[in-house]
Amino acid sequence: MTTTLAGRERGRWAIVLxxxxxxxxxxxxxxxxxxxxxxxxxxREQSSGLGFGGAQSVFSGLENYLSTLADPAxxxxxxxxxxxxxxxxxxxxxxxxxxxxxxxxxxxQLRRFFQLALFMxxxxxxxxxxxxxxxxxxxxxxxxxxxxxDGGIHWDFLGDRVLSSVVNxxxxxxxxxxxxxxxxxxxxxxxxxxxxxTMDGAGPVRVALRIKVPLIRGAVITTLLFTxxxxxxxxxxxxxxxxxxxxIVSTWTPNxxxxxxxxxxxxxxxxxxxxxxxxxxxxxxxxxxxRWGNKK
Amino acid sequence: xxRGAVNVLxxxxxxxxxxxxxxxxxxxxxxxxxxxxxxGFAFAxxxxxxxxxxxxxxxxxxxxxxxxxxxxxxGLGAALGGLISVACGYAFDKYDWRGKEKLxxxxxxxxxxxxxxxxxxLYLLASKIDLVxxxxxVFIPSLVHPFSVYLARVLSxxxxxxxxxxxxRSDGAGEVRTFASVALPMLTPAYVTIFLFQFTGIWNNFFLPxxxxxxxxxxxxSLGLYSWNTQVTAFPEYSTLVITGSLLSVVPLLxxxxxxxRFWRAGxxxxxxx
Numbered sequence: 289m290t291t292t293l294a295g296r297e298r299g300r301w302a303i304v305l306x307x308x309x310x311x312x313x314x315x316x317x318x319x320x321x322x323x324x325x326x327x328x329x330x331x332r333e334q335s336s337g338l339g340f341g342g343a344q345s346v347f348s349g350l351e352n353y354l355s356t357l358a359d360p361a362x363x364x365x366x367x368x369x370x371x372x373x374x375x376x377x378x379x380x381x382x383x384x385x386x387x388x389x390x391x392x393x394x395x396x397q398l399r400r401f402f403q404l405a406l407f408m409x410x411x412x413x414x415x416x417x418x419x420x421x422x423x424x425x426x427x428x429x430x431x432x433x434x435x436x437x438d439g440g441i442h443w444d445f446l447g448d449r450v451l452s453s454v455v456n457x458x459x460x461x462x463x464x465x466x467x468x469x470x471x472x473x474x475x476x477x478x479x480x481x482x483x484x485x486t487m488d489g490a491g492p493v494r495v496a497l498r499i500k501v502p503l504i505r506g507a508v509i510t511t512l513l514f515t516x517x518x519x520x521x522x523x524x525x526x527x528x529x530x531x532x533x534x535x536i537v538s539t540w541t542p543n544x545x546x547x548x549x550x551x552x553x554x555x556x557x558x559x560x561x562x563x564x565x566x567x568x569x570x571x572x573x574x575x576x577x578x579r580w581g582n583k584k
Numbered sequence: 585x586x587r588g589a590v591n592v593l594x595x596x597x598x599x600x601x602x603x604x605x606x607x608x609x610x611x612x613x614x615x616x617x618x619x620x621x622x623x624g625f626a627f628a629x630x631x632x633x634x635x636x637x638x639x640x641x642x643x644x645x646x647x648x649x650x651x652x653x654x655x656x657x658x659g660l661g662a663a664l665g666g667l668i669s670v671a672c673g674y675a676f677d678k679y680d681w682r683g684k685e686k687l688x689x690x691x692x693x694x695x696x697x698x699x700x701x702x703x704x705x706l707y708l709l710a711s712k713i714d715l716v717x718x719x720x721x722v723f724i725p726s727l728v729h730p731f732s733v734y735l736a737r738v739l740s741x742x743x744x745x746x747x748x749x750x751x752x753r754s755d756g757a758g759e760v761r762t763f764a765s766v767a768l769p770m771l772t773p774a775y776v777t778i779f780l781f782q783f784t785g786i787w788n789n790f791f792l793p794x795x796x797x798x799x800x801x802x803x804x805x806s807l808g809l810y811s812w813n814t815q816v817t818a819f820p821e822y823s824t825l826v827i828t829g830s831l832l833s834v835v836p837l838l839x840x841x842x843x844x845x846r847f848w849r850a851g852x853x854x855x856x857x858x
Contacts, residue, residue, distance in 0.1 A: 299679050302759030306675035307687075309668045310733060317725040318694055321705035328705065387597055395590040404842065405598045408605065411841045413788040415806040416830045419813055420604045423611065423827065431607065431624025464601060465852075472853040513696075521698045524790045531814050543700045547795070550704045559704050567701040574696045 322567065328560035329353065352561035361539040362562060368451065368541055373519045376455045381511060384463045388470035389496045403471065406464035414461065418528030421457045426532065450526075450535030457525045462518075466511045473507035474500055509581030516573050520566060523547070542566050605834070612831040616824050635828040642812075642825055649801055650808035651833070654787060657722055657804055662783035665727035669782070670775050673736020674767060678749065688737075694730035700791045707795045721796040722804070726786045732778045735851060739774035740767075777851035780844060787837065805833045 332348035356362050387406060391399055409417065425445035427433045436443050445453045477500060485495050501508070523543040530536045538552065539545040542562060550559035607624050612635060618628035639647050676688055706725060710716045715724075744767050752762040768775075793807045803811065809829050815822045841848065 299759060300681070302763070303675050303679050303681055305760065306671040306679075306763070310672035310728070311687075313668070313724070313728045314691075314694060314730070317706060317728050318697055318702055318730075321702040321709060322697070324709055325701070325705035328708070383597075387594065390590050390594055393590055395587040396594060397591055402594050402598060404845065406601050407841070408838060409601050411784065411837045412605070412834050413790070413806050413837075415788075415790045415810055416834055417604075419809060419826055419830055420608055422813075423823075424604060424607060428620050429611075429624075429823075434624070460601065460604065463597075468849070468852050472849070476853075517696055517698060521700045523700055528810060528813065531817060543698075543791075546700075546704055547791075550707075551795075556704070556708060563701040563704055567698055570696060570698050570701075 322564075325560040325563050328556055329564050330557075332557050333555070348557070352557045353565065356558055356561045356565065361537075362542065362545050365539060365542040365545050369520060369522060371451060372455060372522060372541075373516070375452065376458050376519060377512070377515055379455065380459045380463050381466060381508070381515060383459065384466035384511075385470055385501070385508070387463070387467045388474055389500060391467075391471050392474040392500070393492055393496065395492075403468060407468055408464065409460050410462065410465040412461070414524040415528055417457055417461050418525040421453070421460070421525075422529055422532065425453055425529075446529065446533040447535050450529065450533050454522075454525050454529065458522075462515070466515075469507055469511055470504060473504040477503050505581070509577065513574055513577045513581075516577060517570050520570050520573075605838075608827065608831050608834070612828045614824070616821055619823060619827075632828075635824050636832075639825055639828050639832065643800070646800055647808065647829055647832075650803050650805045653719075653802060654804040654806075654833070656719075657726060657789075658783045658786040661723055661726035661786045662779045665729055665782050665786075666732065666775055666779040668727060669729055669732035669778055670736045670740075670768075670771055671763070673733045673738075674740045674744070674763065674771065676733070676737045677740035678744070678746065678767075691730045691733050694728075695734065699789075703791050703795045706792070710796065716796060717798050717802065719802060722789075722793050722802075725792060726782075726789065729778075729782050729785060732782055735778055735781070736771075736774060739777065739850075740771060743774055744770045773847065773850060776844065777847045780840075780848050781851055784837070805829075809833065 329352050330347060330349060331345045332351060334344050334346045390396055391402060396402065412420070424430045424432050427444075430445075433443070433445065443449070481503070482495060482499065485499050490498070521543055522541045526536050526540050527544065530538065530540070538548045543566065546559045546562040546566070549555045549562060610625055610627065611619060613630055613632040614622065614628050615631040615634065618631065622628040672691075676684065676691075707716060707721075710721050715721045748766060748770070749762055752766045753759075757766070787804075788806065789804070790806045790810070793802075793804050794810075797803055797807065800808070800811070809826055812822050812829065813826045816826065
């Protein structure tokens with residue numbers, strides 16, 4: 289931007305001034321904790337022989353990682369996340385894409401109203417969303433449970449099938465949000481492209497699937513990336529339901545596991561190892577999704 | 585697909601999205617016995633006043649304390665954090681320096697770091713400097729929002745033409761002056777957008793306050809309502825408190841979003857076009 293040498297000199301101070309607040313804070317609340325977690329994960333608390341006189345930190349290499357990985361509770365957490373993601377991601381993103389295409393189809397009326405109404409749940413904080421749905425799952429209070437029972441269906445939302453209930457809360461929260469992103473991307477498609485396709489005799493469904501969807505591929509990849517990262521962190525909704533659901537244990541997801549290790553057992557080394565592995569998995573998955581997205 | 589079918593499908597989705605909120609509205613007007621005894625989507629004896637005063641009285645009015653806390657964490661945090669992000673994004677957009685794109689890569693990586701992965705180590709670090717269980721323990725981490733920096737860079741290139749800055753510079757304005765009096769006014773819509781995103785992010789944050797805070801009087805709303813809900817199994821009367829409290833905490837947010845539609849739409853459009 290600045291072309292003269294003097295301008296460049298002046299600019300240097302400005303750059304520092306404008307970017308330093310962010311990067312100083314970033315270093316303090318993102319980089320430092322990650323580094324500290326890495327450090328902690330390599331140590332183990334060992335109580336001195338007599339059991340009193342306090343514990344001692346002993347370097348233990350990868351022991352925390354191995355014992356975390358060997359813990360069935362931790363591994364179960366990943367299976368829960370995998371099942372959750374397999375159900376949630378296609379349902380939510382597919383639903384968001386379908387709704388965006390419907391809104392963009394030209395047949396939709398009251399577009400602004402629909403967009404706003406569908407977006408509303410996203411404004412509700414995750415914990416509150418969890419609380420609202422918790423009551424909608426609770427026999428005795430829930431009109432949904434009552435209506436299903438009247439129809440002869442006895443569905444226990446909070447028992448063995450609690451996973452689908454948690455998925456439903458997340459679908460409710462995030463579909464509208466992603467729909468608005470897709471809709472914005474769809475609106476940015478040059479109209480001539482679509483007109484040309486229609487002239488060639490393609491029907492609206494064909495235009496939607498063969499032309500519109502490939503053209504908003506970038507938005508789909510980005511939302512997929514954020515949805516995967518979000519799924520890995522699953523915590524708020526199941527924690528809220530934990531108090532009344534038999535289907536949820538305190539180590540149900542990897543994040544809940546890390547929380548329980550840190551604050552239930554005071555095993556910070558193990559909690560750190562669990563956190564690091566979760567962050568590493570997020571990094572690996574992000575890498576593959578981005579690489580896959582950049583292909584073609 | 586016919587015009588009718590398209591609208592019917594959209595309508596079904598809308599009903600699904602609005603049903604829980606409608607139920608909340610009905611439920612907040614009911615007494616505890618009516619909550620169990622009457623249909624979910626029908627009014628019973630109007631008990632909203634009593635529910636509201638129960639919420640207000642519980643724990644010496646701690647609910648309003650939570651409300652104020654949430655407003656402070658989210659309002660101040662988004663105002664200050666938004667400014668930090670806008671300044672940083674502006675610098676990324678309008679200046680060149682060595683290693684700029686690498687540094688921006690770090691910001692993008694920051695977007696992908698699960699915030700919950702840093703919360704437990706952050707707690708341990710905070711406990712070393714005696715910040716645990718203070719306002720700052722939740723407030724300071726809330727200021728950092730890498731996605732806002734990304735958004736600010738995108739929006740800055742759209743809202744602030746380089747020529748305007750050159751004109752200000754040739755008039756003798758320094759870099760900071762140029763930013764504060766020329767660029768920042770042009771970035772106001774971007775700032776509002778970023779403010780909104782950061783505000784909801786902080787308002788929704790649960791894990792960090794849960795980890796950091798033990799003093800009830802420092803809780804934000806989400807943590808406070810959660811703590812009430814953990815009592816429900818033992819004391820069913822907390823149900824009405826949780827339900828009415830949830831309604832009270834959701835309504836202002838819904839209003840803000842309806843009124844400021846233009847801004848979050850702008851942010852999401854910018855986020856999607858990348």
